[in-house]
Amino acid sequence: MTAQTPPPPMSLLAELTHRCPLQCPYCSNPVALDPRAGELTADIWKRVFDEAAALGVLQVHFSGGEPMARPDLPELVAHASSLGLYTNLITSGVLMDKAALDALVAAGLDHVQLSFQDIDPESAEHIGGMKGAQSRKLRAADLMMADGIPLTLNFVIHRANAGRVPAMLAYAERLGVARVEIAHTQYYGWGLRNRAALLPTRVQLETVTREVEAARARLGHRLAIDYVTPDYYADQPKPCMGGWGRRFVNISPVGRVLPCHAAETIPNVAFPDIRDASLADIWNYAPLFTMFRGTAWMPEPCAGCALKEVDWGGCRCQALALAGDASATDPICARSPRHRDIGLILDDLPAEVPPFVYRRYGSAR
Amino acid sequence: MSAEGDILRFARGYRLQHDCVRTQWVIQAPEKAFVADPIAGEVLQLVDGQRSVGTIIDLLAEKFTAPRGVIAGDVLALVSDLTDRRVLVP
Numbered sequence: 001m002t003a004q005t006p007p008p009p010m011s012l013l014a015e016l017t018h019r020c021p022l023q024c025p026y027c028s029n030p031v032a033l034d035p036r037a038g039e040l041t042a043d044i045w046k047r048v049f050d051e052a053a054a055l056g057v058l059q060v061h062f063s064g065g066e067p068m069a070r071p072d073l074p075e076l077v078a079h080a081s082s083l084g085l086y087t088n089l090i091t092s093g094v095l096m097d098k099a100a101l102d103a104l105v106a107a108g109l110d111h112v113q114l115s116f117q118d119i120d121p122e123s124a125e126h127i128g129g130m131k132g133a134q135s136r137k138l139r140a141a142d143l144m145m146a147d148g149i150p151l152t153l154n155f156v157i158h159r160a161n162a163g164r165v166p167a168m169l170a171y172a173e174r175l176g177v178a179r180v181e182i183a184h185t186q187y188y189g190w191g192l193r194n195r196a197a198l199l200p201t202r203v204q205l206e207t208v209t210r211e212v213e214a215a216r217a218r219l220g221h222r223l224a225i226d227y228v229t230p231d232y233y234a235d236q237p238k239p240c241m242g243g244w245g246r247r248f249v250n251i252s253p254v255g256r257v258l259p260c261h262a263a264e265t266i267p268n269v270a271f272p273d274i275r276d277a278s279l280a281d282i283w284n285y286a287p288l289f290t291m292f293r294g295t296a297w298m299p300e301p302c303a304g305c306a307l308k309e310v311d312w313g314g315c316r317c318q319a320l321a322l323a324g325d326a327s328a329t330d331p332i333c334a335r336s337p338r339h340r341d342i343g344l345i346l347d348d349l350p351a352e353v354p355p356f357v358y359r360r361y362g363s364a365r
Numbered sequence: 366m367s368a369e370g371d372i373l374r375f376a377r378g379y380r381l382q383h384d385c386v387r388t389q390w391v392i393q394a395p396e397k398a399f400v401a402d403p404i405a406g407e408v409l410q411l412v413d414g415q416r417s418v419g420t421i422i423d424l425l426a427e428k429f430t431a432p433r434g435v436i437a438g439d440v441l442a443l444v445s446d447l448t449d450r451r452v453l454v455p
Contacts, residue, residue: 008386008387010398054386055386056384056386056387058382058384058391058393058398059393059396059397059398061396084382086393086398088395088396110378110393110395111378111395111396113396148377149377149378150376150377150378150395152395152396178395178451179395221449221450221451
């Protein structure tokens, strides 16, 4: 039995809550948001971290929603930290103040990823749907720099802000952070719903890519720039999550254990619940994890492709969203019979940008 | 390039950790973990913000009864690379 179990996960994405003061139209949460009433208790999360560390997880990413909306966050960080897990907070920063930061640092928090919607305040607050958010984020960044906790800035890029990447990089450089992510929106859930408003033009994408390359050449190790492109303009699929059920495990606010944060779209399979089984049993044996793990599930042309252990078949949620079948070849791949659909989507980008559908509990339908 | 007189430590946000499940050394870093090969693991266990690089070389040459010059080359190459990448700091 042991010989057949897969390698253990490296990272756990702990989505503590779907509640968030922001309403970003590309939110990575599912369109059907988990209600507060069903959220896992601190005791269950602690048990999850115990099991994760024993299984081989090295890093826990505290995410949401806005994880700082949970008052027990420092307690959870302290528990994870005591197990030797590397603790990372993924936050919008709008709930951060000195007392909250001090409590997290005292709990052993290792790193913070702070998200920005834009560098221009008016645009940022329009995208995030929250007045006053930008000044709170800038203050949060200053607090963290004063503390010295390692900080990565995360700018989410799309059609409405792609022109300001140089200003975003200049802010990161001025602030003195070691890392910045320039991450194009990915088109699942809310992002897929808002794709016509968010997908950049080819010229925008090429311009951003050039700007990032120039900044990398100039800055070297002084500022590491993680660059994520939208794969709609690619001919090769991305190795989504490093392969299904290979490196990452995601737990939703109500305890569903998932191979990625979009996996709740996969039809005809049970979503394992961490309250009913151990993390190891779910990771090793739950049908949701085994169904697309490795290469045995692959159809042609994937099964005979030399790159099948490079991209692991791309993204299952994207195959479902674009081809209507989660086990189809990812249509991003030029070898997919559906690849031409992507070209049609890009050709049909509206000249007039439609308004955002904001991520709210009520706007799911 | 690091020198034997340098005293280095892990920057905040980085640490060496033994991964008991995979029985290997890893460098925990912001949002990723790197595998440290067994030699790097031996070197980095001695990086504590107090010992000089030269002292670390002495200790390893003694432990592995190896020519000091060979050990020095390996250690300086490793710590120089990690200092460039800001994993180790003075």
